[in-house]
Amino acid sequence: MQSQVAHQIERTSLEDEISTEATFDADELSPAELRQYRARNERMVVVPQIGADGNATGLYTVYSQSGKKYLVDDMGDEKCSCKDMKHRSPDGGCKHVRRVRLLIRETALPAAGEPVEPFFDSDLSEVTSSPR
Numbered sequence: 441m442q443s444q445v446a447h448q449i450e451r452t453s454l455e456d457e458i459s460t461e462a463t464f465d466a467d468e469l470s471p472a473e474l475r476q477y478r479a480r481n482e483r484m485v486v487v488p489q490i491g492a493d494g495n496a497t498g499l500y501t502v503y504s505q506s507g508k509k510y511l512v513d514d515m516g517d518e519k520c521s522c523k524d525m526k527h528r529s530p531d532g533g534c535k536h537v538r539r540v541r542l543l544i545r546e547t548a549l550p551a552a553g554e555p556v557e558p559f560f561d562s563d564l565s566e567v568t569s570s571p572r
């Protein structure tokens with residue numbers, strides 16, 4: 441909610457924005473916006489856990505660019521084993537939960553109960569791609 445208040449400023453015109461070639465500073469972002477930015481832009485590899493039936497269990501291992509690995513549970517309320525979730529449990533989840541949801545929405549990453557096979561057939565480019 442804080443971010444909405446912070447952004448109730450006069451609408452900037454696109455002309456001003458272009459002419460100043462606005463630079464990006466992460467400090468401008470609210471905590472929620474920063475999580476979303478990181479969820480989309482940081483290097484993470486997400487691997488779904490496979491149940492005995494060959495379908496995704498709703499648990500995902502997230503390998504982060506910091507070299508740590510987290511477990512995200514996307515069943516019901518968002519859960520992740522990271523400190524952000526443990527200490528702050530932000531609305532909409534930590535960057536790992538957000539990444540899992542982005543990938544479910546935008547790629548072949550299976551949601552809980554969906555078959556895992558199409559993901560491993562189609563999405564290994566993300567696992568093997570080099571850093572940006």
Ligand SMILES: [Zn+2]
Pocket residue numbers: 510520521522523524525534535536537
């Ligand atoms: Zn997390």
